[in-house]
Amino acid sequence: MHFQQLINGLAVGSIYALVAVGYSMVYGVLKLINFANNAFMVAAAFLLILFYSTWHLPYGLAIILALVLCAAGAVFMERASLNPIRKKNAPGISALICTVGYSTVITNLLLYAFGSQTIMVPFVLHLPTFELWGAVIDPFTLIILGTAFVLMVFLTWLTYGTKTGEAMRAISQNTQAAKLMGVDVNKIITLTFFIGTACAALSGIMIGIYYSAVDTTMSFTIGIKTFAAAILGGIGVLHGSLVGGLVIGLLETFVAGYISAGYKDAIAFIILILVLVIRPSGLFGKPVQSKV
Amino acid sequence: MALLEIKDMHTNYGVIKAVRGISFQVEQGEIVTLIGSNGAGKSTTLNTISGLVPIAGGEIWFDGQNITKLETHDRVKRGIALSPEGRQVFPELSVEGNLRMGAYTVSKETLEAEQKNAYELFPILYERRKQAAGTLSGGEQQMLAVARALMCRPKVLMLDEPSLGLAPLIVAEIFKLIQRINKMGTTILLVEQNARMALSISDRGYVLETGKIVLSGTGAELAADEKVRSVYLGGL
Numbered sequence: 001m002h003f004q005q006l007i008n009g010l011a012v013g014s015i016y017a018l019v020a021v022g023y024s025m026v027y028g029v030l031k032l033i034n035f036a037n038n039a040f041m042v043a044a045a046f047l048l049i050l051f052y053s054t055w056h057l058p059y060g061l062a063i064i065l066a067l068v069l070c071a072a073g074a075v076f077m078e079r080a081s082l083n084p085i086r087k088k089n090a091p092g093i094s095a096l097i098c099t100v101g102y103s104t105v106i107t108n109l110l111l112y113a114f115g116s117q118t119i120m121v122p123f124v125l126h127l128p129t130f131e132l133w134g135a136v137i138d139p140f141t142l143i144i145l146g147t148a149f150v151l152m153v154f155l156t157w158l159t160y161g162t163k164t165g166e167a168m169r170a171i172s173q174n175t176q177a178a179k180l181m182g183v184d185v186n187k188i189i190t191l192t193f194f195i196g197t198a199c200a201a202l203s204g205i206m207i208g209i210y211y212s213a214v215d216t217t218m219s220f221t222i223g224i225k226t227f228a229a230a231i232l233g234g235i236g237v238l239h240g241s242l243v244g245g246l247v248i249g250l251l252e253t254f255v256a257g258y259i260s261a262g263y264k265d266a267i268a269f270i271i272l273i274l275v276l277v278i279r280p281s282g283l284f285g286k287p288v289q290s291k292v
Numbered sequence: 293m294a295l296l297e298i299k300d301m302h303t304n305y306g307v308i309k310a311v312r313g314i315s316f317q318v319e320q321g322e323i324v325t326l327i328g329s330n331g332a333g334k335s336t337t338l339n340t341i342s343g344l345v346p347i348a349g350g351e352i353w354f355d356g357q358n359i360t361k362l363e364t365h366d367r368v369k370r371g372i373a374l375s376p377e378g379r380q381v382f383p384e385l386s387v388e389g390n391l392r393m394g395a396y397t398v399s400k401e402t403l404e405a406e407q408k409n410a411y412e413l414f415p416i417l418y419e420r421r422k423q424a425a426g427t428l429s430g431g432e433q434q435m436l437a438v439a440r441a442l443m444c445r446p447k448v449l450m451l452d453e454p455s456l457g458l459a460p461l462i463v464a465e466i467f468k469l470i471q472r473i474n475k476m477g478t479t480i481l482l483v484e485q486n487a488r489m490a491l492s493i494s495d496r497g498y499v500l501e502t503g504k505i506v507l508s509g510t511g512a513e514l515a516a517d518e519k520v521r522s523v524y525l526g527g528l
Contacts, residue, residue: 044523163392163396166385166389166393167393167396169382169385173382173383173384174381176376177376177381178393179343179364180342180344180368180376180441181394181396181397181440181444182368182369182379182397182444184363184397214444
């Protein structure tokens with residue numbers, strides 16, 4: 001029983017972590033909460049349904065197309081709207097509300113195209129469940145854990161082991177100085193949107209498969225939880241998002257399993273509030289420094 | 293032909309006209325200083341040349357080409373480096389990481405060669421190479437900012453208030469290093485409030501007042517000028 005909950009919690013948590021990474025990476029370079037992140041997450045699951053179930057494209061190709069399209073959508077948002085807003089030195093809140101706008105438009109487009117009912121997300125591998133230490137394991141949870149692990153290793157390498165990653169960190173610490181080093185800041189920002197959104201989109205597909213269902217309200221319900229995960233871990237910090245996602249995923253699974261499914265969201269947020277009261281910048285976040 | 297030529301440059305901050313039509317040149321191999329009081333437009337001039345703030349009018353020519361419309365990173369690639377006011381090191385990157393960022397536009401070989409040069413010029417940075425830059429003292433951060441700007445082998449190095457907030461002994465050391473860097477072949481454009489020190493090492497200088505150049509001459513001429521002495525050298 002405990003082991004079962006643990007496995008389920010880890011699976012949900014690592015999906016949350018990947019969406020949280022999407023928030024966190026963009027925040028790292030732009031100090032912007034990209035609220036369209038959650039809309040792209042849900043859009044990916046719907047696009048998979050469109051490409052695979054309606055257009056009958058090969059499953060792998062359908063997934064890749066869905067990911068690339070979502071990531072490209074985020075890049076479009078950055079180039080067409082966020083970049084011009086930044087150029088005019090607008091206050092940060094303008095860009096923020098712009099992403100809320102994109103989120104709403106995308107969610108409404110999905111409603112228009114797919115309707116408000118819950119749709120089944122297809123999965124082609126029929127893997128038999130097996131028992132381990134008294135728990136019934138759905139092999140797909142292992143695929144989730146493996147994918148999340150590989151992606152986290154890749155993102156850690158990208159951030160700490162490459163020149164591009166060092167440029168990202170430099171931008172996050174001092175954008176103006178990064179420009180003076182010869183960094184093409186807009187190029188790095190575009191790349192960050194692409195990677196961050198692709199991670200969120202992949203999570204959307206995995207969560208759709210995991211629950212065998214997707215509907216547009218998930219943009220809000222999962223969106224707000226993964227945003228909370230990013231804040232809990234310390235937004236802008238990569239491993240913070242991982243821990244934040246896992247903590248929220250495990251918490252809600254254990255609360256649902258041992259107390260009641262009805263309380264799971266509330267308890268996750270009570271923990272979040274408690275952590276923030278004690279550590280306002282999150283578990284791994286740096287205390288806010290005000291520049292002189 | 294001058295290495296850097298500014299033609300009738302204007303820069304605005306909103307409605308404030310910070311720089312109002314200045315023209316000057318920096319020749320290959322020179323040390324040129326812009327002096328002036330707070331708000332005269334000195335930093336704005338450097339920030340406009342590096343492309344951090346948009347130009348409102350006029351032209352910037354560098355190495356025979358019009359670079360007025362280029363983005364900051366393209367100007368850096370062409371050889372214009374700025375060590376900005378307030379040092380602006382990357383606080384969470386190590387000293388080494390900061391130097392690597394300075395060499396962002398150049399090859400790995402250049403990075404290694406320039407890193408060696410930097411540690412020779414600033415031995416303290418070698419001692420601190422693994423330390424996060426935010427933990428360095430003000431003087432050490434200033435040295436890091438200068439070393440970092442040199443990593444891309446710039447043709448012209450612009451220094452914005454390198455002596456600001458530093459103890460007199462360290463100021464003297466920084467100015468000696470600026471001369472040394474210049475002797476090694478880098479052209480210097482310097483902005484300083486410490487006018488006496490700056491003029492003493494400069495080939496030429498310009499005096500800025502409320503966004504306009506009001507006086508120019510060799511370092512020695514300006515240092516001897518009646519008005520400069522009374523306004524910028526504290527009447528000594």
